[in-house]
Amino acid sequence: MPAMNNTLPFRGPAGPVRMSGVPNGSILVGDAPPPAEAIGGGVPSGNPAPASDRLIVGVDFGTTYSGVAAVYTSTPDDVDVIKTWPGGNGITSDKVPSEIAYDAPANSTSTSTAPTPSASVVSLPIPDSSEGSSSTSNIKWGFQFKPEESRLRCIKLFLDRNQKLPHFVSPLETAAQLRKYNRNVMDAVADYLTQIYKHTMDTLTRRYGESFMSMTKVEFVLTVPAVWSDAAKNATLQAAERAGLGNRHELRLISEPEAAAVYTLKAIQPNHLKVGDNFIVCDAGGGTVDLISYKITQLSPLRVEESAVGTGGLCGSAFLNYRFEDHVKSRIGEERYDEMKQKKPKTWQMGLKYFEEFVKRNFNEEEHQEVNVPFPGLPDDEEAGLESGFLVMSADQVKAIFEPVVREVCDLVEGQVQKIRAQGGIVSGIVLVGGFGQSNYLYNRLKSHFNTAAPPPYTERPTHAVTEPSPQAVEVMQPVYAWTAVVRGAVLRGLEGSMVVSRRSRWHYGTSYATVFDEERHPVSDRYWSPLWERWMVSDRMQWHIAKGEQVSERKAVSFHYTRNFRPGQSLIVEDDLIACDDETAPDAYKKGLINVCSLTTDLNAVPKPLFTRLTTTKGIEFDNLDFTLDMTIDSAALVFELKVDGVRYGHVTAKFH
Numbered sequence: 001m002p003a004m005n006n007t008l009p010f011r012g013p014a015g016p017v018r019m020s021g022v023p024n025g026s027i028l029v030g031d032a033p034p035p036a037e038a039i040g041g042g043v044p045s046g047n048p049a050p051a052s053d054r055l056i057v058g059v060d061f062g063t064t065y066s067g068v069a070a071v072y073t074s075t076p077d078d079v080d081v082i083k084t085w086p087g088g089n090g091i092t093s094d095k096v097p098s099e100i101a102y103d104a105p106a107n108s109t110s111t112s113t114a115p116t117p118s119a120s121v122v123s124l125p126i127p128d129s130s131e132g133s134s135s136t137s138n139i140k141w142g143f144q145f146k147p148e149e150s151r152l153r154c155i156k157l158f159l160d161r162n163q164k165l166p167h168f169v170s171p172l173e174t175a176a177q178l179r180k181y182n183r184n185v186m187d188a189v190a191d192y193l194t195q196i197y198k199h200t201m202d203t204l205t206r207r208y209g210e211s212f213m214s215m216t217k218v219e220f221v222l223t224v225p226a227v228w229s230d231a232a233k234n235a236t237l238q239a240a241e242r243a244g245l246g247n248r249h250e251l252r253l254i255s256e257p258e259a260a261a262v263y264t265l266k267a268i269q270p271n272h273l274k275v276g277d278n279f280i281v282c283d284a285g286g287g288t289v290d291l292i293s294y295k296i297t298q299l300s301p302l303r304v305e306e307s308a309v310g311t312g313g314l315c316g317s318a319f320l321n322y323r324f325e326d327h328v329k330s331r332i333g334e335e336r337y338d339e340m341k342q343k344k345p346k347t348w349q350m351g352l353k354y355f356e357e358f359v360k361r362n363f364n365e366e367e368h369q370e371v372n373v374p375f376p377g378l379p380d381d382e383e384a385g386l387e388s389g390f391l392v393m394s395a396d397q398v399k400a401i402f403e404p405v406v407r408e409v410c411d412l413v414e415g416q417v418q419k420i421r422a423q424g425g426i427v428s429g430i431v432l433v434g435g436f437g438q439s440n441y442l443y444n445r446l447k448s449h450f451n452t453a454a455p456p457p458y459t460e461r462p463t464h465a466v467t468e469p470s471p472q473a474v475e476v477m478q479p480v481y482a483w484t485a486v487v488r489g490a491v492l493r494g495l496e497g498s499m500v501v502s503r504r505s506r507w508h509y510g511t512s513y514a515t516v517f518d519e520e521r522h523p524v525s526d527r528y529w530s531p532l533w534e535r536w537m538v539s540d541r542m543q544w545h546i547a548k549g550e551q552v553s554e555r556k557a558v559s560f561h562y563t564r565n566f567r568p569g570q571s572l573i574v575e576d577d578l579i580a581c582d583d584e585t586a587p588d589a590y591k592k593g594l595i596n597v598c599s600l601t602t603d604l605n606a607v608p609k610p611l612f613t614r615l616t617t618t619k620g621i622e623f624d625n626l627d628f629t630l631d632m633t634i635d636s637a638a639l640v641f642e643l644k645v646d647g648v649r650y651g652h653v654t655a656k657f658h
Contacts, residue, residue: 054217055208057200058490059245060256061193061222061236063156063287064318065095065435067487068200071495079491081484082203086195087144094484095435096142100192101151102181103138141195147349152177154287154318155192158185159239160225160232162595166287166314168322186239193243219252220245221494223486226255226290226310227506230580230597230639231657252494253638257283257292257310259489260433262499264479265294265302266492273299277428278307280416282409282446283486284436287316289409293416295425297501305502308419309549315408317360317436323401324355331391332384344377351375351391363402364440365395399441406445409436413446417474429475433485443478450474502553503634507595508586510544510579513562532565532623540590545632548584557631557642566612566624572604578639598657600641607650 053073060067068082083092145151154169165171178184183191205213222240224233233253240251254262261281265273275296283290290312294304328351329337341348351373359371372390385392417427430450432443451473479485517527517536530537545560546552564574580595581587587594604626612624626645633640641653 054219055204056219056221056491056494057204058221058259058487058494059193059196059200059223059240060095060259060484060487060490061156061189061196062095062098062285063154063316064098065286066098066192066196067095067484068196069484069487069491070200070204071491073495076495079488081487082200084203085142086199087140087142089143093143096196098156098192099145099151099153100139100141100155100188100195101145101149101177102183103140139191139195141192148345150177152188155185155188157287159189159235160228162229162232163227164314166319168318186235186242189235189239190242193239193245197244219250219494221252221254221490223256223259223490224253225288225312226257226292227288227312229595233638234598234655234657254490254493255290255292255310256285256486257281257290257433258500259487259493260431260485261292261294261304261489262492263481263485263489264431264433264477265296265304265499267479268477273302274428275299276426278420278425279428280413280420280430282413282430282432282437283434284409284432284439284442285316285434286318286436287314289313289315289412289434289436291412291416293420293427294500302499303501304499305551306500306504307423307425308416309504309506311412311415313408313412315405315412316434317405317439319405320360320401321352321356323405324352324359327393327397327401328391332378332381332386336378340375340378347375347377359398360436361438362440363398364444365399368395368398370394371398402441406442409442410445410449414449417450426472427474429477432476432478433482435483437478437482437485443476447476450476498554498635501555502551505546505548505550505552505634506582508544508548508581508583509546509597509632510542510581510586511576512540512579512590513543514539515541531619531621532567532617534617534619542579542586542588542590542594544581544586546634547586548581552634554633554635554640557633559629559631561627561629563625563627565615566626568622568624572607573601574604575599575601598655601654601656602643604650607645611645 056071056073058069069079070082071079081094083094084090085093085096088096140149140151152174154166155174157163157165157169158171158174174185178188201213201218204218208216220240222236222245224236228236237248237251237253241247245251258281260283261279264281265279273296275298277296278293279296280291280293290310292306292310293308295307297303297305332340354373359373363371371393373393374389375386375391376389378386378389378391380386380388413430420427430446432438432446436442481488514530514537516533517538522538526538526540527536528539529535543560546558552558566572577599578597579590580597582595607626612626614622615625616622628643628645629647631642631644633642641655642649643653644650
């Protein structure tokens with residue numbers, strides 16, 4: 001009998017798999033939405049595209065706003081952003097609100113291209129519908145709402161159960177709206193992305209012509225938050241596939257701050273970049289703020305590596321809106337505030353729009369001693385600060401709205417700076433992108449925070465002691481097109497491939513296994529007798545293949561070895577759970593609180609029989625033993641698996657999230 005391997009996993013997958021776990025979908029074009037502006041650039045309409053040319057479309061599905069950009073591969077410098085949307089009344093906007101509602105109770109017609117997965121990971125606590133149940137003709141989305149109409153907001157946040165919800169997002173209210181129309185979160189996200197897809201295809205068809213579009217391959221790249229779980233990324237792929245954007249083998253994901261980095265680092269003048277420089281990309285959006293740090297490793301072509309594990313938080317600009325709402329309520333009184341919202345909704349919307357479009361972006365305490373927010377129709381009230389239909393706000397009052405949220409962003413950026421400096425790195429710049437990234441106040445606060453050195457301590461005696469060097473100043477940059485940097489970067493990723501040579505793992509990744517009992521290491525209560533190995537064994541030991549914060553490259557797989565035993569006639573379809581841990585130190589044994597990422601099911605029937613080793617116990621029991629290797633690759637926003645036996649790929653793997 002050959003020497004026994006003391007590390008014996010219970011289960012193991014085989015073959016390559018990208019962890020999306022979704023069936024193939026078909027592409028739907030559907031009815032054309034209201035008129036859309038043709039995007040510029042590209043090839044002339046009507047000319048057939050060469051076989052190798054493609055249209056790359058980036059989709060930034062955001063918490064509060066979403067954007068779409070496209071580029072034709074033969075004119076790579078012409079990245080175009082869709083600017084007109086149904087319900088926009090001809091007004092151009094780089095993005096469209098991530099909002100959706102259903103006009104009438106659902107019928108049996110489905111908008112989905114595939115059945116809704118039954119995974120409750122992405123559902124609110126409401127009955128799961130195995131099929132979509134609303135007609136697209138009943139859907140309103142984006143700019144199509146009147147101010148007073150109810151709609152589903154921030155539905156993206158419900159895709160990741162690991163992330164906390166902001167106080168202004170009510171799971172109960174969202175569940176009630178979904179239940180009314182027999183929908184769940186996955187349905188709503190898929191329905192919204194369906195509208196994005198149809199409008200995008202209509203816009204591209206208007207620009208290039210039907211014959212050109214029928215002969216040109218369209219590839220989609222989607223963005224997801226850097227801090228999202230693997231299950232949430234998978235849910236995004238499922239929804240996108242149902243919406244018609246492609247199947248799991250065609251769709252590509254990229255993390256939002258990485259997409260922003262692709263665009264912004266390329267936009268920075270080459271003479272401002274040096275090998276070894278570290279840049280922190282802060283993607284400050286409406287709901288979330290995402291950060292990733294990159295170190296320049298090569299200038300031509302530009303190549304970077306992650307220099308710190310990405311972080312993020314719920315401190316986007318939407319929180320400013322709700323703090324502004326609380327401020328108005330406290331100034332004019334709750335009764336008058338409620339009456340305004342119910343009887344004069346346009347008055348409230350005008351004030352909120354002014355705060356949204358002017359105050360949030362342009363407020364600068366050095367230039368604005370006071371801000372006059374329009375609330376037409378409200379009577380003068382000197383005590384409340386209402387004068388001639390305006391609410392007068394002092395600079396200090398505006399700062400009080402901004403400061404708690406901005407402080408959270410500063411703390412997140414400070415955390416990235418400290419991680420890089422702890423490794424001996426130098427932070428050369430902080431790049432602000434996203435809607436909130438356009439804020440003057442946020443820019444100035446970050447600039448002040450990282451470029452203000454404390455004065456030396458006062459002393460009446462001259463001293464020759466060497467003073468401690470102050471932290472190096474960090475340049476803060478707001479690139480052009482900060483609001484669309486993510487979607488522009490997504491298009492560039494699809495066009496040029498990845499410029500990131502290595503990333504930092506957000507979690508520990510591992511699997512459980514059985515091994516020989518060791519009385520010095522294992523509790524006696526955990527042992528069991530193995531009739532095949534004829535030894536005392538222990539199960540549920542953890543083998544961590546990738547450590548949190550470890551550098552991993554999508555060009556180099558992480559490999560680990562397994563062995564598996566089969567009695568004659570036993571099924572060769574096996575299953576293994578991929579386990580993750582967010583703690584700084586991963587445990588030696590499985591325990592409560594670890595994250596069950598997914599189950600990988602493997603069909604080993606394709607493995608040739610001679611590769612199995614026939615073994616016999618001392619009692620004459622025969623069994624087959626198979627050694628294999630599992631390769632795991634981490635890219636920007638997904639995991640890819642591949643199982644090999646003696647270096648050759650065999651079998652089939654499917655992934656199912658829990």
